[in-house]
Amino acid sequence: MFQVARAIVEVLFDLVKLVVLSLRTATAIRAENLVLRKQLAAYVERGIKPRRLDHASRASLSVFSRLFDLKNAIVIVRPSTVVRWHRLGWRMYWRWKSRAGRPRSPAVLQRLIRRMATENPLWGEERIANELLVKLGIRVSPRTVRKYMPRTPPGLPRGDQRWATFLRNHARAIVACDYFVAVTATFRSVYVFVLIHHATRQLLHVNVTAHPTAAWTLQQMREAVGLSSTYRYLIHDRDTIFAKDLDDSLERLGLTIVKSPPRSPKAKECAA
DSSP, X not given: OHHHHHHHHHHHHHHXXXXXXXXXXXXXXXXXXXXXXXXXXXXXXXXXXXXXXXXXXXXXXXXXXXXXXXXXXXXSSOHHHHHHHHHHHHHHHHHHHTOSSOOOOOHHHHHHXXXXXXXXXXXXXXXXXXXHHHHHOOOOOHHHXXXXXXXXXXXXXXXXXXXXXXXXXXXXXXXXXXXXXXXXXXXXXXXXXXXXXXXXXXXXXXXXXXXXXXXXXXXXXXXXXXXXXXXXXXXXOOOTTSOHHHHHHHHHTTOEEEEOOTTOHHHHHHHO
């Protein structure tokens, strides 16, 4: 890094020299050029080997050789070498220009995402991304939001209500339903529907069917709960039988549908 900075400074210094030379008369520049060529020719005749060029000298030769015919002026290196340096510089420039990877989000946006996540602990990355798009017109993917959201150290509370806390706080108003498969004495598979009260673990309703459907499940809930105001929340898993139409009908019975977390069998056991 130090060598690169040094090379840039020396190239800028050579540019300043070029500007100063441009203020001189053409005759003086030609005369000085002739004297320098004579001295250079004397070194070539004596066979003196010049010292190895540093990065700044290579950069200067590559830049200033574009202003004249380098074949008649470059002696200490081959003209093809200067051309190679010039092409190498362009390759380095375009490698830096087209560097791989997605550019980082602005620091202002990163701070905004962290602030929104901190002040709204119940919001996930999708909610934050939607808020940024709708209210500020900033289109950010949820994966980018998740990248800049603050991470809670392990062992510390998240600040929102955990699953176990929700079950404990609303135990008397929660009912949970589920299906399980039973095999009869004739080796038939039947589906048993169970509805249980979370606080008392009391079975509120049990029924059996060979072909469970959403309509049949809704009828069981009507028979067990009806329009009773005792229960407020219904917990079930994410089985396909609990379709959106079924959840909408259950909500008209006065129940708030709460789905158990995905791929969390222990959470389902706590609810049941």
